[in-house]
Amino acid sequence: MSEKRDFEPRIIGFLCNWCSYAGADKAGGMQRSYPANVDIIRVLCSGRVEPQFIISAFAKGADGVIILACHPGDCHYKEGNCRALQRHTMLNMMLEQLGITKERCRLDYVSAGEGEKFIRVIGEMVETVNKLGQLKINHGNGEN
């Protein structure tokens, strides 16, 4: 395990049931360790991830959000991952204007066999968010 840090980023991961969640399972089966900062939410398809889920995650204290999808062409529902990519790209353009840099909201592809890639992507994400620091939400904190 990596050494203890002052700030432990809290990251929400939305993982597609058919590819990426199985990829995470594979990583677990390999008994390889990876940072425990990502709280995984299994969704049936990356296309199910409403932009509202991501914005709510940030509003409720997440420092980062990662969406893991099937590789293009491999979607169980044909084009759910394509929609996820389109929404994610548009959402990131909007989040930048709201003060959330695109590094805090990442979309990547992990297939069922890519346990190694899952570990790498999670490690990179945690490292990136750790460098960016905590996301401060000033809405509703009593500031006038």
Place this chain on the structure above:
Amino acid sequence: MSDSEKPKLAIYWAASCGGCEIAFVNLHEKILDVDAAFDFMFCPCLLDTKKKDIEALQDGAIAVTLFNGALRTEENLEMAHLMRRKSKIMVAFGSCAKGGCIPSLANFTGSDEMLKTIYIDNPSLDNPMNIIPSGVTSFAGGEISLPGLLGRVKHLAEEVEVDYFVPGCPPESDQIWNVIEKILSGDLPPKGGTIGCGNLTVCDDCDRIKEEKRITAFRRSYEFYPDTRACLLEQGLICMGIATRSGCGAPCTRANMPCSGCYGSPDGVSDQGAKMVAALGSIMDIGDTSGLSESAIALRVEEFLQTIPDYAGLFYKYTLAGSTLGGRVGGSR
């Protein structure tokens, strides 16, 4: 009925443009019915009663206050609390009071940065002493003071308890009449409800022909003259009707202009901007991507989206203060 026996009606404006009052006056002859039913006693835009007259009233003496405008200054806050205290029914009237509307677009930046843009960096301004109006100013005739600015623009319900919300920028006059009738008849939904509107989306009000939604490129209003019968969204215009509450009767799409979303999000949707991203993201058609690498596909999506310069401003035009994030997060730039 003499004025003293009639229930009191007040209309107050905070950070607003006066459009809500104009929409109210656009009740035309029905305004006589309003006058017959209510003692219309306070409205700084139209009447000469003063704040001290309100302060002199007993708490709860006003039957209904239609409060329009967002909360931008300390004075707005003070008046919101005063009107709440004096009113039995407090209505957040119009999109500013409901969700922050245009004034809350200032929440994309901090107050200091905003003042600098307005009073220092503004190219049409001559301000050699870099004066930013604030606080108390003394001059030969005495002293004048300005209320302080809040750090961010708030909507009414962030500060006081709101009984009902009426959306619209401004609310359509026929819907204002519906609200008046509902209040008079007592046929009101549970507290906190939204009135003077529908429960579906503007698409339900819009009678254009809707077919398969597949957009191969976004287009903007100045680029072409849209077909007057086909769905504007299907023609590539970013029409917010799909993520906007119904009830307006779709006057914009009837005038061949896309809906800009002034009635806010429909029932079941908390963040209008997020819903627009969800909707547009699923009808974009970037063409055949077979054989393309993941990075080439990502690039194609980016190029598609770059035709619109300001997604957040477009999607949160009427709701930023009331949106999930409420404005820019992470402190000012």
